[in-house]
Amino acid sequence: MAEISYPFAQSNDSGGTEMVSQVQWQAMAGMWGGDRVDFTLTSESYSAGTLPFGFKVINGRSVEVSPGKAWVGGFYYQLTASTTVDIEPNPTDKARKDTIVLRADMPKGSVNLAAVKGQPSASPIAPQPQRSAGQQWEMVLYEVTVPAKNGAIALNWRGPYKMPPAVTLPWNVLPAADFLPVGTLMYDMDNNGGDTQYEAFKGRDGYVVTRHFGKSRTYTPSLVNAASAPSGVTRTGRWRWIAPNTVYFSVNITNTTKKPVNNSGSSTSAIGFTLPQTANGATGQVFTGLLRNPDYNSKLPNFMDIQGYCFKGNGQSHVTMYLPNTGSLKEGLDTFRVIPANSELIFSGIYESTAV
Structure with missing residues (x-):
């Protein structure tokens, strides 16, 4: 059938289907939002140890990743206990860039932590994440610098976080901002026609109008x-x-x-x-x-x-x-x-x- 739609309470002759395959679920879930760590940054500052998926290098080559939750390739992931990821040695005379990723593996049917090895180079570049629907889909958590001659590795955070959802109000955006979390985008729709439609942001510096919409x-x-x-x-x-x-x-x-x-x-x-x-x-x-x-x-x-x-x-x-x-x-x-x-x-x- 040329027309397919899902999920419905039961399959029918019009193309509606009840069952949803993994591939169909991924296609549908991709419309809900992009890859991100399930943690909202609402404070003015954080220390690394207080954030999800924190790390600790053990014995110079292993990375212990602390618990966290994330949305990757249309699937939800939870790390409930610290897990170790090993970084391969680099005995060459050139540095390397690796990544630590969350990988949604469709054939395998799970999301797991993994280390992705880069290529030694005079100007090393970290490997790009795989993003193949129905196969493997990766979200990078860390970029790992792997020095030449098995030097001590160093990690830098690269994972995206979720943010407070944007909200819209009919009017009175400024006083309403007092009750919204830091990091919120607000839209004044000016439903009474007395002002201009605009966007505002509540950040660590307070409330600020970011831009006007429509006519000047x-x-x-x-x-x-x-x-x-x-x-x-x-x-x-x-x-x-x-x-x-x-x-x-x-x-x-x-x-x-x-x-x-x-x-x-x-x-x-x-x-x-x-x-x-x-x-x-x-x-x-x-x-x-x-x-x-x-x-x-x-x-x-x-x-x-x-x-x-x-x-x-x-x-x-x-x-x-x-x-x-x-x-x-x-x-x-x-x-x-x-x-x-x-x-x-x-x-x-x-x-x-x-x-x-």
Whole structure:
């Protein structure tokens, strides 16, 4: 029959079958999740002896592996008592890389610990695990360095662990994170439409938004150190989280009037604009933008670079703008003191924000 499906309460003429073979079970179980040690890493740190499948080298060549549980190739495995795996000697003059694996052997019908021998080489490479459905399927626990001339072996952990399952919430993800384990990914589905759908992570550093989904968010940047702007000045901005504490943003400030927007305060005060999220001030951050000034108003060029700067110190909520000295390049940058009539400012970029 071309159509086969399983497992059902009883076999039928439509292709449904009651019995499941080992191969069918492996194919089905592979959809549930990949190979991993059955232990969730939820603490901020661990010592090697507290984790499953810990090891101890005995007599220089044997590795004693402590109890643990794992999922390998669609089958569950439990080691209930410490077991020894022997690493073959290496009398050659070149080092070798071996592995210690959990091997699901379908013809044999069991999962067992095994050592896999690599090839001596000037630049040794550990053997890749076998992953053949219906035959042998391996998950690497350790990479073993086997020095030349039977030197003392050294082990490094390579096995994957399971993590807390990702969860989704209709809203209020931040307060819900207080009740979830470290290592949890959370998804805000924004079912009431009042915010943006996003992903967040609860790690050892606390809660952080990792990225926004869907369209970018809008915001209205405010002008800083600027005199009252006429109604013909428009301020639009867009932004989104693209990684933990990392923001992409774009800003457009257009003066469609015949009047310039001058700076306020002292004559040297620089005009700036606010950011959608506070910038991290640990090092100071630099931004780039452009001024489009087709009528050469305010004695400025028709198209020129504008530099932005967030000062080092505490988190900065706005970008201060600077422009090249219009008289001489040797003078460097001057504070940006006027938004010319009939002109347009454009900034876009990526910056690090303070923690959410």
